[in-house]
Amino acid sequence: MSTTAPTPSPAPAPSPVTLALSSAPGQPEPTPALAQLYRGFEQELLVPLWTEIGDLMPPHPRSKASPHCWRWERLLALAAQAGELVPVGRGGERRAIALANPSLGGRPYATPTLWAAIQYLMPGENAPEHRHSQHAFRFVLEGEGVWTVVGGDAVRMSRGDFLPQAGWNWHAHHNAATQPMAWLDGLDIPFAVHTESQFFEFGRHQLSAAEQATPTRSRAERLWGHPGLRPVSQPEPQPASPLLAYRWADTDRALADQLALEAEGHPGTLSPGHAAVRFTNPTNGRDVLPTLRTEMHRLRAGAATRRWREVGSSVYQVFEGGGRVTVGDTAWTVARGDLVVVPSWVPFHAQADDTTGMDLFRFGDAPIYEALHLQRTAVDA
Amino acid sequence: MSTTAPTPSPAPAPSPVTLALSSAPGQPEPTPALAQLYRGFEQELLVPLWTEIGDLMPPHPRSKASPHCWRWERLLALAAQAGELVPVGRGGERRAIALANPSLGGRPYATPTLWAAIQYLMPGENAPEHRHSQHAFRFVLEGEGVWTVVGGDAVRMSRGDFLPQAGWNWHAHHNAATQPMAWLDGLDIPFAVHTESQFFEFGRHQLSAAEQATPTRSRAERLWGHPGLRPVSQPEPQPASPLLAYRWADTDRALADQLALEAEGHPGTLSPGHAAVRFTNPTNGRDVLPTLRTEMHRLRAGAATRRWREVGSSVYQVFEGGGRVTVGDTAWTVARGDLVVVPSWVPFHAQADDTTGMDLFRFGDAPIYEALHLQRTAVDA
Amino acid sequence: MSTTAPTPSPAPAPSPVTLALSSAPGQPEPTPALAQLYRGFEQELLVPLWTEIGDLMPPHPRSKASPHCWRWERLLALAAQAGELVPVGRGGERRAIALANPSLGGRPYATPTLWAAIQYLMPGENAPEHRHSQHAFRFVLEGEGVWTVVGGDAVRMSRGDFLPQAGWNWHAHHNAATQPMAWLDGLDIPFAVHTESQFFEFGRHQLSAAEQATPTRSRAERLWGHPGLRPVSQPEPQPASPLLAYRWADTDRALADQLALEAEGHPGTLSPGHAAVRFTNPTNGRDVLPTLRTEMHRLRAGAATRRWREVGSSVYQVFEGGGRVTVGDTAWTVARGDLVVVPSWVPFHAQADDTTGMDLFRFGDAPIYEALHLQRTAVDA
């Protein structure tokens, strides 16, 4: 440990601060004295607001991230190759391959706050137990045969299922089937990186045989999966959902019910032809995870969402059907499995195919902004 | 707007993703096939978890920021030079000079979430009205003569005063005295940059004469500045404090009371010889701003804080007296006005001078972590 | 309107206050002067604490209500007679017959806060639309064929179903079957009487044909009856549940799941052999109604509850099976439909029959005490 006296100032090393004179409007007139002042700022590790304000404090969010679309067939093909080449085990932890937004410097960030990856597990493989403070979920586009074991409770994964994974719970995966299986992993990793709030621990290398079971329903579902019914033995509100699987049969029926209600002339849909449900924590009615909002949207054939923008970012995955998704000035024709990212304050619009309709899974970071009173939404049309 | 078909994949531009083979433990064996797979990842804008996990998901926060100390006398001298050379006005908005953490790439970030700047206003100057979604405050190390006008309410600034400035309130400053005045500005700008949640608007160029008044007490203080008393005309809880000034006389007395209680054998201090008060929002008892925690600490002569670490970062400014501050492995002898940053999960310790004691103003980002259930604290000793 | 001057004191009428001298320990010595003072108290409508404190401020709650058991077969027989003799219509509003606790002066109060009644509707009858601020629910012991229409939404009633009815919603009932039907009505009427917070309005005499529909599932269930799934179109928390029916199939399965988990060695039951679920508001995870807690309990054959007491009162109804219920010093052998009241702070214990087990519906006033930080529970064994 070193102790330094109050003066003279330390720092003989080259300063990371670099300030350039500018003749732009609103900037002070470039003079030798100003140049000298800027050298002083650099030496003392100071940066003036007046050279930075446009970037730091824009009139509205101007995301560094770009709208982008990843094609599921390409992801799946690469993941399958990784299945052959890259073992799963302690250290690497997971065969997960993350979307890297083209404007975020090659980092594995779908958006500045969100991580989205395809995870791939070969028949008989085990992904070892660990836990982390980052909140996570799995969403299953297709396939079956993998169980996620959370705190010793084996949770089946099948097409359309949504599995939240609150931070700091022990978890592992095992593939009990004869086919590989892939799914979407969503986490708040980039947010945790920026806010430097990460904790991680390795768990056991091998779960017990009992934990490697393959039950149809997890214990969590048997306790918490009944609509509006709370086990009295566990009454306290919890920050994240204790319900470890939201099954497709329920989600599908909820969406179908909304569209049927609309057809009968009753409220229920978000806008005409657009049904949507949010996965919630049954102990408090809020988002399923403290940092992540997760929803399933269904567009009737030919229907469209409203066009809106909001603070914070989202990732959409086409679950079924297809159509056209527009983010800002870019549009894509999308099909099953394709993934699209929507940066902060960039308008989003989706139009379902005229014959198939479109089901869209969505996750985003809205709970962060709502908790901090920073949320804003603007519906353009 | 361009529409692309689902295949073939777009992106002929060079990929920002770069993946290198590695023989490090836990990495898959470098082979031509793996190299080819990595090229595929790069082309599709994908990054595997197994090459990144140590960096993304460390066992505990490893801040990119460094502990650092800025000397007030140097800041003040440079700010005074800027007072001569850099006009204050629309566009640059404020003569504010920000601390740039030496490990954050020259960006004006004291920590990954916090902005800290010295603001300087010459006699007779006006800083024009604007508003922004970022939450802000002023803390006055010394001097007087400036009024901050918030929504038309002129708030006096004097040594020791703390002025919160909740996001999206119109505000301006004017120096009604014959001397320059400097103070500390704290904001959540870096957090807003990372989460892309910024809104900003210009206000009027010139306030009315009535708004340029110089009252001793603001209207906000007359409404909200009475202990435990809420104006019935404004009963709803508000996300940020409607009390626009916390006066030094109150803060000083609260700290003195805690130390006196301790001397009489009663609880009150945080640890022996260490008094502390938090600035709170009287409408809900929580932190004064949704994203920022602000506190004043007092160490009796010769006393020390406990040594602790916590998720999230802080900035300390010596208000009075001096002593020795240790952050991680670095220690500084500090005096009035000096500023020290404490990165996430780096231990902090302060020891007051044996004769003067030490008063420390502190601000940090703890409300963000608490709102999202991500907070952790460890007291080392 | 009359205006009186400050003196002399008014009140020539006989005072309702009557104070007697007493030689009991702790009472002031009876003297002529004391008698004169007491006459002064009476004249001025004053009562001293010292003569009343034992009654007003006992060491723990001593309920005015008595434990009591009502037999379903007797209630049903009388209700059936009322079905022949008493028409249902505007003014009387409902053919509801309330339990009158034997110690509450003949008032229709099951306990000092709770109303419990058997309601009876003949084939083809309509109970007219009204609304009231009191919170209500229906619980169906047996039968089917009645629909409750809440805000135009027809909700089927069948054995085992629980239908909450938040205050100030329009509602009516109609019997679409060829048999009479009876069910349990629970409300917070006595609490509303004591706190003088009642509002009531008549609605339409006749619902539309569409509203008299007999759907299997209500619109409310189609929107809100999916576990953990919230319709995004209706995201705000609501003080009472928007889910208008909790179906027996769900409740039964949740209870069976808890006992099965217990049998497999996992947590879930409240105590050995005792499963319990609480009906909750899916928008906030709390009790289904702001003033009423409602639960279904299941005792495995031969199992018993713990013996406990709590602040506030409850009413239990045997839904299936039977056993022995003990309240304070009184015990009853109970069978399907029987109702038992448990006054505040009187111990409750239930023991299921060795062959049938026992399902118990319970409602109580616990949310009142929890909201006001007045709850206490003591488990005796």
Place this chain on the structure above:
Amino acid sequence: MSTTAPTPSPAPAPSPVTLALSSAPGQPEPTPALAQLYRGFEQELLVPLWTEIGDLMPPHPRSKASPHCWRWERLLALAAQAGELVPVGRGGERRAIALANPSLGGRPYATPTLWAAIQYLMPGENAPEHRHSQHAFRFVLEGEGVWTVVGGDAVRMSRGDFLPQAGWNWHAHHNAATQPMAWLDGLDIPFAVHTESQFFEFGRHQLSAAEQATPTRSRAERLWGHPGLRPVSQPEPQPASPLLAYRWADTDRALADQLALEAEGHPGTLSPGHAAVRFTNPTNGRDVLPTLRTEMHRLRAGAATRRWREVGSSVYQVFEGGGRVTVGDTAWTVARGDLVVVPSWVPFHAQADDTTGMDLFRFGDAPIYEALHLQRTAVDA
């Protein structure tokens, strides 16, 4: 303990239920069969809704309580006599004399939920330590010299001071002066009686000499009495205020500030000429006690309140000045110390004297209704 078989029905004792036939509109036609049915109801302790609904479920609250005014000079004279005749000590506990609403059967209830009493302590007297679950406060109309000792912390009582006393805190009083002293005690005793939620314990007969101290400021004030400043050592929200005295100097200044703001053209008053502050819990910004709302109102000379009604009841005491108070159809000219009760949903209006103005202390039960979503207010003019 007795066990009864399910049949035959018990109850040979005379039933407390009495039902009379009626020819009133809406009642079933009186017939011998109906009479027999009603005998069956009586025997089984049942009461039909149709005979009771008008009383139980009125269109709006119709309070059993009456508006009434008690004169301070009469109360004080009787309390002084009691000071001579009635000792203070264990068993009687307090020389407190409660207002008995003329329509509540001679019970010591100012309203159906509120207790209001004058308490009187002779020089040198001690009121022994106890604690109870009922929430309480003291409000000092005049005088000084008594300290209330709460959990060992001696709290001075002087004219205009408000002292909350959250349930289950140990407390005692001692008169350290040479004059008797009287003050107003407010509690939620009637509410606790109706809801049967009372707990009470005797404490020590004699406090220590240190606890019988007479400090100007209590420890609670030194910790919590600084506007917007929370001691960091005690950060958690608490259901009731930890601040044990709200001093008149603060209250007076807050009211004067509101009227001054109004005079300068700024918002602050509740209505023209009507300033009001609410005593709040600094840890959560809500009411000072979970069941009681307490406020101080000031009417400028000649000014009047709006005329309003609300669910729940209130007690007003004139603190200074005088005027005319109207409750429903009754009006009184009131002076210092006079007490007026306002039953639920009865309109209240106050008009200050043209020369003196009027300060009114108010307490009521509004937090109960707000916590349970039962509150309503109607401003008539």
